Amino acid sequence: MKDRQSRMTGRIVKALSGYYYVQPDRENGSAPASLLQCRARGIFKKKGVSPLVGDKVVYSVTENGEGTVDEILPRTSELIRPPVANVDQAVLVFSVLEPALNLQLLDKFLVHIEHAGIPAVLCLSKQDLAASGEKADAAREAARKVREIYEPIGYEVIGTSARLAEGVEELRDRLTGRLSVFAGQSGVGKSSLLNALVPGLSLETNEISMKLGRGKHTTRHVELIPLGNGSFVADTPGFSQLDFAELGIEDLGRCFPEMRELAAECRFRGCTHVHEPSCAVLAAKAEGAVSESRYEHYVQFLNEMKEKKRRY
Structure with missing residues (x-):
């Protein structure tokens, strides 16, 4: 049996090729220890549970200097795609141009974030354009x-330009802790x-393919980037579409x-909220209190989900 003194806590900041890279918790203000490469105990597989990036874990150090993830501590939230645990907020980055702003895709992201119960911040990039x-x-x-559509319903909108360093400090403040x-x-x-x-940091970036109107994926795996002061950012693999596999029609x-x-x-x-009499949503839409584009996307998503249900 392992000595309990060797069991320590930390956070998984990267998962790659079956290994989990754990950032040990700092003790009494000490400098952060270097990452420890760990394997997960077989018991997780038997339970059908996988450690995720963002998980707070109990781990122990093995004789060969690597580690073992022994226990996953309770999660406050869990995203399925991208697979990250204990997320405090989602920053949805959409450019004002190049690629063109896609409100349907923005609403699709917001549906998934709302379903996960995570607050969202909208970041409008490339404001220099x-x-x-x-x-x-x-x-x-x-x-x-x-701003006209999303601020009245409670979403914070931050405009940024990486090129001109505009809005970067405001965003940094929002990320702190x-x-x-x-x-x-x-x-x-x-x-x-x-x-x-x-x-x-020097993350790889790619120019936009003007022919396709979208960029190539530059990120290959989910990884937490430390910003200091207990702040982490998950840089997630680029993806341009989401399905509603984990969402029920009644949840939409x-x-x-x-x-x-x-x-x-x-x-x-x-x-x-589609055809029923005395529907408060339809009444609010008629009065202009519910955005036309938001409502259209709601109906599109509803039909997409019904179609998928019929197929299976």
């Missing part, structure tokens, strides 16, 4: 539209933003905060 040049008007209009996951369409400048936040309306608040006023319990 709105400063001057032939694309400035389109970029400014995109930024105005996002939290584990934040950065997510968004490929090519929106997540890596450039992280490079601006962490000097010397609750993932739109403005609809969630109105649902209690609907005449029918379990109202789908």
